[in-house]
Every structure is written in C-alpha cells, then in structure tokens.
Amino acid sequence: MSKIMAFQRPSVSQLNLPNLHKKFLLASVFVVGAALLWPTQQEFSSQRIPVAIDIDSLLPHIAQQDSTLKIVKPTSPILDRVIQSGDTLSQLFELAGIDQRTMYKVLEADLEVLALDTLLPGNRIQFWDNANGELDKLELYFNPAHQVVFTRFEDGTYAVNDINIDGIWQNRIVGGEINGSFYVSAKKAGLSAAEIQKVESLLKSKLNFSRELHAGDTFSVLVNDQFVEGELTGMTTIEGIRINTSRRDITAFQNTDGNYYDI
DSSP: OOOOOOOOOOOTTTSOOOHHHHHHHHHHHHHHHHHHHSOOHHHHOOOOOOOOOOHHHHHHHHHHHHHTOOOOOOOOOSEEEEOOTTOOHHHHHHHHTOOHHHHHHHHHHHTTTOOGGGOOTTOEEEEEEOTTSOEEEEEEEEETTEEEEEEEOTTSOEEEEEEEOOOEEEEEEEEEEOOSOHHHHHHHHTOOHHHHHHHHHHHTTTOOHHHHOOTTOEEEEEEEEEEETTEEEEEEEEEEEEEEOSSOEEEEEEOTTSOEEOO
C-alpha cells in the first residue's frame, strides 16, 4: 500500500527563487499592505454643516426681558439734620412728620443706651420712613466711631443698635511754657478746652493752677487721639501729664487700670 504524502504549501524561504526575486516579492507585499491601511481622503476632509438661526425670532424675547427690568431708586432719609442749639426731640420728630406716639416707642427702646439724652449740637440725626409713612429707621451720628441706629419691628416697637468702632489710636505730645494762665498757655499749645479741663481736674489736688504756676514754668501732655479711616473722631484720652515749676515737678500717668499715678 502506497503512502499518501500530505500536501504542504512551500514557504517563500523554501522556494528556489533567486535572491533578487525574493526581495522584489517581499517589497510588493509591504506596498500592498500599506495601501490597504492608508486612510482615504474622505476621512481627513472637514465639512461645515450650516445651521439656520432665526435672529428675528430671538429679538422680541430679548426685548420682553428688558421691559421687565425694574429700576430701584436708592432710599434717602425724610429728614437729615445737624443738631442745632435749642433743638428739642419733639421738634425734630415733628419736622420729620413722625407722631408723638412713635417718639415714645423710640424713647422706650433708648432706655438701654440713653443715646437720645446725649445728643449735642453738631451731632446728626436722620429719619427714614416705610411705604406706609411709619418711622422705619432712626440714626444718630455722634462721630465716625459712634453711631446709634433704631429699627422698627413688625409690631411697631423698635430695636436699638449701639455701634462703636475701635479705629486707630495715635499719640501726640503737646507742651509749652506758661505765659499768663495755664488755660491760655495750654490752648495756645494745641490742647482743646475739654483736654485742659481734664488736666486741671486730674491735678487739682496736687497743684493750685492760679497761684503756683508762674511765667517760664513748663508743661507737657501726652494725648491719645482716635482715628477712623484717617478721620479724627474727636475722642481723646489724656495718658500722661508733666508740669515743671521752679519749686517742684508734678506728674500723673494713666495705668492700664484706668487710674492715674505719680512716677
């Protein structure tokens, strides 16, 4: 029985071809493969897809939105007044068109801080009303570091907010020679009437200003001034005093406990 030989496809390496033909055949295979894998021009082409937008249909909608916008006008006080000498609280409420019953409700709220009792000429008072003509807010402006605001509750009573701003405190030294009275000399040097009164009050038990001070005696006062946003508030404290007479020196400096002591 004869053997049946299985047919096997000879590989390229098994074919008895010249070397030049083998190289040419392999190169042809690579060229055909690259051509099949190379992307077509259609894959690289970009096309613009036109989209129709109806601008006219959008304009009425935009115009409708603009017509719904509301202009809010800033509110302003119905009365803004700098306190003058002779002004009374009743007169101020009357000028603002606010009735006496409301004034008493504000006074009741003020019992917590007693701000209305301390109003002085030069302070500012402002009244705001609501849509019903009722007092909505009352603001007292004493200085840049101190304001008091009364605001209305729904039940008609008022709350009070006492606003105090720390600000920045800066020291200055005021001094000079006695030439005449201490008051005149200190005023000329730059102390205010309130500061001079404070100095005299602090030293009244140690020094007779009218008898013991003479021309040529010297004084210096360390003052601390309060500033808020670069503006003087008018709030000052006396932190130290030194008066040199021909006979003795008198000093008083404020301690951290608020009291004044000799050194």
